[in-house]
Amino acid sequence: MSSDSSGTTAAPAHQGDVLVVTDVVRRFGDLVAVDGVSFRIAPGETYGLLGPNGAGKTTTISMVAGLLPADAGTITLLGRAVGPRHTDVKRHVGLVPQDLAIYPELSARENLVFFGRLQGMWGRALTARVDEVLEIVGLADRAKDATKEYSGGMKRRLNIGIGLLHQPTLLILDEPTVGVDPQSRNAILESVEALSHEGMAVLYTTHYMEEAERLCDRIAIIDSGRVQAEGTRDELIRLTGELDRIRLTGGGDVPEAAAAVRALDAVASADADRHSVLLAVRDAPTAVAGVVTAATAAGMTLDDVEITRPNLESVFLQLTGKALRD
Numbered sequence: 510m511s512s513d514s515s516g517t518t519a520a521p522a523h524q525g526d527v528l529v530v531t532d533v534v535r536r537f538g539d540l541v542a543v544d545g546v547s548f549r550i551a552p553g554e555t556y557g558l559l560g561p562n563g564a565g566k567t568t569t570i571s572m573v574a575g576l577l578p579a580d581a582g583t584i585t586l587l588g589r590a591v592g593p594r595h596t597d598v599k600r601h602v603g604l605v606p607q608d609l610a611i612y613p614e615l616s617a618r619e620n621l622v623f624f625g626r627l628q629g630m631w632g633r634a635l636t637a638r639v640d641e642v643l644e645i646v647g648l649a650d651r652a653k654d655a656t657k658e659y660s661g662g663m664k665r666r667l668n669i670g671i672g673l674l675h676q677p678t679l680l681i682l683d684e685p686t687v688g689v690d691p692q693s694r695n696a697i698l699e700s701v702e703a704l705s706h707e708g709m710a711v712l713y714t715t716h717y718m719e720e721a722e723r724l725c726d727r728i729a730i731i732d733s734g735r736v737q738a739e740g741t742r743d744e745l746i747r748l749t750g751e752l753d754r755i756r757l758t759g760g761g762d763v764p765e766a767a768a769a770v771r772a773l774d775a776v777a778s779a780d781a782d783r784h785s786v787l788l789a790v791r792d793a794p795t796a797v798a799g800v801v802t803a804a805t806a807a808g809m810t811l812d813d814v815e816i817t818r819p820n821l822e823s824v825f826l827q828l829t830g831k832a833l834r835d
């Protein structure tokens with residue numbers, strides 16, 4: 510993980526990175542929409558661009574997908590330059606934009622066959638791939654229905670299926686769960702997890718920190734066209750300096766329990782009132798068993814144990830002074 514005040518970041522180089530984005534800039538008139546963004550994605554890695562509306566996420570991925578030229582910087586996919594004039598590398602990218610591009614009168618299967626043919630696929634290979642894709646996005650049982658009957662979330666899942674047809678090396682998803690029903694949202698998140706397990710590299714933009722936390726191996730927090738910080742969820746949270754909290758609630762010898770847990774290595778502080786002890790700890794999920802054992806051995810009877818952890822919302826707030834939410 511690294512970050513600096515210039516907004517450029519440079520993750521350590523790995524041989525065989527799928528995507529390398531280096532100091533990319535894009536202006537629209539006087540507006541600098543993307544201002545020196547750098548990141549890398551390894552095979553099988555899901556990389557998140559987490560930031561609010563207008564942060565520069567869509568502009569960044571449009572450049573990565575070769576749809577929009579960068580004003581400065583370089584982008585390489587599988588070691589080869591990306592840009593609107595480099596058409597050969599585009600076949601390795603599956604871009605799923607925010608806007609839907611499907612034919613409402615056609616079924617999901619017919620849409621997939623149509624887009625597959627556009628990409629030069631045909632015959633049994635196309636039929637087999639369409640079946641696979643329908644399974645991946647969870648639409649196999651509705652494959653024959655006209656897509657105008659679909660919910661917004663199902664349409665979005667079909668759009669993802671279209672992006673997957675040609676088995677891209679890098680799948681780019683632009684805020685794929687915005688405005689979709691909870692069932693489709695879950696189906697989308699599960700599909701991304703499954704694709705990642707199978708080794709696909711994924712670039713995932715979102716302004717939902719829960720999605721970034723759940724899906725992404727590494728996350729760039731992006732705001733005003735700049736990467737403000739980059740790392741794993743835990744690395745980013747460590748930037749805030751905030752610790753996890755464990756609250757023990759119950760009866761018995763609460764002060765003695767507070768003294769006992771305070772002596773544990775993982776515990777930074779423990780404050781007791783009549784019925785509870787509130788602890789600040791490093792890595793609560795690992796520490797909690799020892800905390801419970803120490804508190805009960807000291808004579809506290811526990812009714813409840815609650816863990817709270819700082820999240821990426823806190824990181825974003827601390828880095829930018831703004832909330833991530835709309």
Ligand SMILES: Nc1ncnc2c1ncn2[C@@H]1O[C@H](COP(=O)(O)OP(=O)(O)OP(=O)(O)O)[C@@H](O)[C@H]1O
Nearest residue numbers: 537540542560561562563564565566567568569684
């Ligand atoms: N074609 C364009 N012409 C002019 N300005 C643009 C254009 N595309 C994007 N912008 C501006 O660039 C900035 C970054 O936009 P971008 O769409 O990349 O952000 P985003 O993080 O993807 O947010 P959203 O989720 O709202 O799309 C915004 O201020 C936006 O208004």
